[in-house]
Amino acid sequence: MFLIHCPYCDEDRPEIEFSYAGEAHIARPQNADAISDAEWSEYLFIRENKRGIHCERWWHTNGCNRFFNAVRNTVTDKFIMTYEMGEPRPTPEEIEAARDDD
Amino acid sequence: MKFSARSLFANALTGHKNWPEQFPDKEPEKQYDVIIVGAGGHGLGAAYYLAKKYGIRNVAVIEKGWLGGGNTGRNTTVIRSNYLYDESAAIYDHSVDLWDGLSQELNYNTMFSKRGVLMLAHNIHDVQSFQRHIHANRLNGVDNQWLSREDCKAFLPILDISERPHYPVLGGALQMRAGTARHDSVAWGYARAASQIGVDIIQNCAVTGIRRSKDGAVTGVETEKGFIKANKIAVSAAGHSAVVMAMAGLRFPLESYPLQALVSEPVKPVMPCVVMSNAVHAYISQSDKGELVIGAGTDQYTSYSQRGALHILEHTLMSICELFPIFKRMRMLRSWAGIVDVTPDRSPILGKTPIEGLYVNCGWGTGGFKATPGAADLLAYTIAHDEPHKINAPFNLDRFTGGRLIDEAAAAAVAH
Ligand SMILES: Cc1cc2nc3c(=O)[nH]c(=O)nc-3n(C[C@H](O)[C@H](O)[C@H](O)COP(=O)(O)OP(=O)(O)OC[C@H]3O[C@@H](n4cnc5c(N)ncnc54)[C@H](O)[C@@H]3O)c2cc1C
Ligand SMILES: [Zn+2]
Numbered sequence: 001m002f003l004i005h006c007p008y009c010d011e012d013r014p015e016i017e018f019s020y021a022g023e024a025h026i027a028r029p030q031n032a033d034a035i036s037d038a039e040w041s042e043y044l045f046i047r048e049n050k051r052g053i054h055c056e057r058w059w060h061t062n063g064c065n066r067f068f069n070a071v072r073n074t075v076t077d078k079f080i081m082t083y084e085m086g087e088p089r090p091t092p093e094e095i096e097a098a099r100d101d102d
Numbered sequence: 103m104k105f106s107a108r109s110l111f112a113n114a115l116t117g118h119k120n121w122p123e124q125f126p127d128k129e130p131e132k133q134y135d136v137i138i139v140g141a142g143g144h145g146l147g148a149a150y151y152l153a154k155k156y157g158i159r160n161v162a163v164i165e166k167g168w169l170g171g172g173n174t175g176r177n178t179t180v181i182r183s184n185y186l187y188d189e190s191a192a193i194y195d196h197s198v199d200l201w202d203g204l205s206q207e208l209n210y211n212t213m214f215s216k217r218g219v220l221m222l223a224h225n226i227h228d229v230q231s232f233q234r235h236i237h238a239n240r241l242n243g244v245d246n247q248w249l250s251r252e253d254c255k256a257f258l259p260i261l262d263i264s265e266r267p268h269y270p271v272l273g274g275a276l277q278m279r280a281g282t283a284r285h286d287s288v289a290w291g292y293a294r295a296a297s298q299i300g301v302d303i304i305q306n307c308a309v310t311g312i313r314r315s316k317d318g319a320v321t322g323v324e325t326e327k328g329f330i331k332a333n334k335i336a337v338s339a340a341g342h343s344a345v346v347m348a349m350a351g352l353r354f355p356l357e358s359y360p361l362q363a364l365v366s367e368p369v370k371p372v373m374p375c376v377v378m379s380n381a382v383h384a385y386i387s388q389s390d391k392g393e394l395v396i397g398a399g400t401d402q403y404t405s406y407s408q409r410g411a412l413h414i415l416e417h418t419l420m421s422i423c424e425l426f427p428i429f430k431r432m433r434m435l436r437s438w439a440g441i442v443d444v445t446p447d448r449s450p451i452l453g454k455t456p457i458e459g460l461y462v463n464c465g466w467g468t469g470g471f472k473a474t475p476g477a478a479d480l481l482a483y484t485i486a487h488d489e490p491h492k493i494n495a496p497f498n499l500d501r502f503t504g505g506r507l508i509d510e511a512a513a514a515a516v517a518h
Contacts, residue, residue: 001411016413020402041503045355045446049344051406074358077407 006060007068007082013060021057023047024069025089050074055089058082071095105209125169125293128302133331134162136485137323138338139309139346141165142174143285144463144470145338146292147478148485149301150208155479156486159300162332163293164325166308170289173340174471176440178363178397180376180385181472182219182280184239184246189496189508190449191242196493197476198279204475210291212283213390218375219280220249220258222425224269228381232275239277249274260372260428269382269424282376282387282395288474312350312460319458320350336461336485341406341441343464350457354464355502356443359400360410361468364418364437366429368392377425384421394432396422400442400468410439442467447507452477452494453484461485462499 002015029035029043048054054074059067071080071090081090081098090098103109103122113121136152138145141163152158163169181201183194201214223229232248239246254274255263263271293303304327311324312335322331339346344356373388386396398418401410415437423430445451445465450473452463463481466473480494490498501507 001413015411037503037505041355042353045502046353047355047357047404049354049357049404051342051345054404056403072403074405075407077405077409 017062019059024055125297135160136334137332138163140339141169142172143474148481150296151482153299162302173440177471179282184277200475208291214283217281221275222379224381338463360439361442362398362410362439365393366432382421448510449508452497453490
C-alpha cells in the first residue's frame with residue numbers, strides 16, 4: 001500500500017483513503033461536434049500507459065475529497081511529487097530534480 | 103521424441119536421466135519470415151500454428167525473460183466461454199474447442215479438466231443477469247445452465263445455502279465444459295511442438311525497437327542480441343503490449359494494471375469445480391496438487407512493477423471466507439502478480455495494425471489464458487493470410503474509432 005501525499009491536506013496518508021482517477025492532463029475537447037472520430041477516440045480511449053514517469057489524477061475520497069495530480073514512476077511505483085489541480089504538468093527538469101528513486 | 107507409455111517406461115529404466123531437451127534455446131538467425139514478440143502461450147501457440155497449419159516455419163519467438171514467465175505462468179487458469187455477446191461467444195468458444203484436443207495435438211499433457219465453472223447469484227440482479235447470459239449463450243450454442251439453490255448445494259457440497267443475511271445463494275449458472283488447465287504445460291507444450299517443426303525460441307532477449315522502411319512497412323526488430331530482419335512482426339506481449347507498440351510509433355487503447363493471485367497450503371479435495379461470485383468479488387478452485395487457487399482483483403492504478411498491494415489480497419480473502427467460512431483457518435503459501443493489459447471494452451485486440459506487416463494480439467487483460475489456443479490459432483491465420491479470420495475480425499483496433507465496442511465489462515466483472 002502506498003503512502004500518498006495529498007497537497008491539500010499536506011499530509012502523507014495511506015492509499016486506501018484515495019481513489020485512482022486515471023491519466024492526468026487530458027482535457028475534454030470543447031468542440032466535440034467539429035472534431036473527427038479519430039480525435040474523439042484519442043480523447044476517450046487512448047492513454048499513455050507509460051512505463052516510467054506518469055502524470056496521473058488521484059482523489060482523496062476518504063479525506064478532503066478533492067482531486068489532485070501526482071507524478072509516479074510506474075516501474076518502481078514510487079511517487080515523485082503531487083501537485084494541486086490546475087497546476088501545469090511539471091517539466092522533465094522539475095521531475096528529474098524531485099526524483100530520488102534511482 | 104514422442105511421449106508414450108513406452109517412452110516413459112524406457113526412461114524409467116535409466117532413472118529419467120536421458121530425456122532429450124524439450125525446447126532448445128536458440129541464438130537468433132539474421133532473418134525470419136515472421137517474428138513473434140513475447141513467448142507466452144499466445145505467442146508460442148501462434149508460432150506453432152504458423153508452422154503446422156500454414157507451413158511457415160522460418161519463425162522466431164522472441165522473449166525478454168523466460169518462456170511462459172509472463173501472465174501465462176501467473177494466472178489462475180480458469181477456462182470458460184460463457185460470455186454475453188455473439189462476437190465473444192464465438193472467439194472464446196473457438197478456444198474451448200481447441201482446448202479439447204490440445205493434449206493429443208501437442209503430445210503434451212495440458213491437464214485440461216472440464217470440472218465446470220459455477221457462478222453464484224446472490225441477489226435478484228444476479229439472477230436476472232445470469233439468466234440473460236444463459237439464454238444468450240444457448241442461442242450461440244455455448245453450454246450454460248441454471249442451477250437452483252439446492253442444485254448448487256448438490257454440485258458443491260461445502261456451499262452454505264442457508265438464509266444468511268449477507269450474500270445468500272439464490273442459484274447459479276453452471277458451464278460444464280468450462281474448467282482449468284495446467285498453465286506452464288500449455289507454454290511448454292506449444293514451445294516443444296513448435297521447435298520440433300522448426301520454430302526458433304529465443305529467450306532473455308528483449309525487443310527494444312521496431313524498424314520500419316521509408317514507406318512505413320516493418321523491416322525487423324532491434325533486440326538485446328542485435329537487429330533481426332523480418333517483414334512480418336506480431337506483438338503478443340500482454341501487459342507490455344503498449345510499450346512494444348510505442349516502438350512502432352503507435353498509441354494504443356490499453357492500460358496495464360497489476361493483477362494478483364495466491365495459493366493456500368495443499369489440502370485434500372474439497373472444491374470440485376471453479377466457483378465465481380461477482381457480487382462478493384472472488385473466485386476459487388483447487389489445483390490437482392491440492393492448493394486452493396484464489397484470484398484477486400486488479401490494483402486501482404496502472405503499473406509495470408509486477409507487484410500488487412497487500413490490501414487487495416486481504417479484501418479477496420475476506421470475500422472467500424464470507425462465501426466459504428470453512429476456509430477461515432487455511433494458510434496461504436504464496437502470492438504474486440502479473441501485469442495485465444486492459445482495453446476500454448474489456449475485449450481483446452487481435453488483428454492487423456495501421457502499419458504494414460505489423461500484427462497485434464493484446465488486450466486480453468485479466469482473462470486471456472482461456473483464449474490461448476484460440477487466439478494463437480487466429481493470430482496465425484491473420485499473419486498467414488494478411489487478413490483477419492471472421493472470428494477475430496470484430497476484435498479490430500478500428501472499433502475504438504468507429505464505436506462498435508464489444509463491451510464485456512460485466513462478464514469480466516471479476517478478474518479471471
Ligand atoms: C494473477 C492473474 C490471474 C489470471 N487468471 C486468469 C484466469 O483464471 N483465466 C484466464 O483466462 N486468464 C487469466 N489471466 C489472464 C491471462 O494470464 C493472460 O490473459 C494470458 O496468459 C496472456 O497470455 P499471453 O501469452 O498473451 O501473455 P504472457 O504470458 O504475459 O506473454 C507475454 C510475453 O511477452 C514478453 N515480453 C514483453 N515485452 C517484451 C519485449 N519488449 N521483448 C520481448 N518479449 C517481451 C513477456 O516477458 C511475456 O513473457 C490472469 C492473469 C493474472 C496476472
Ligand atoms: Zn486531502
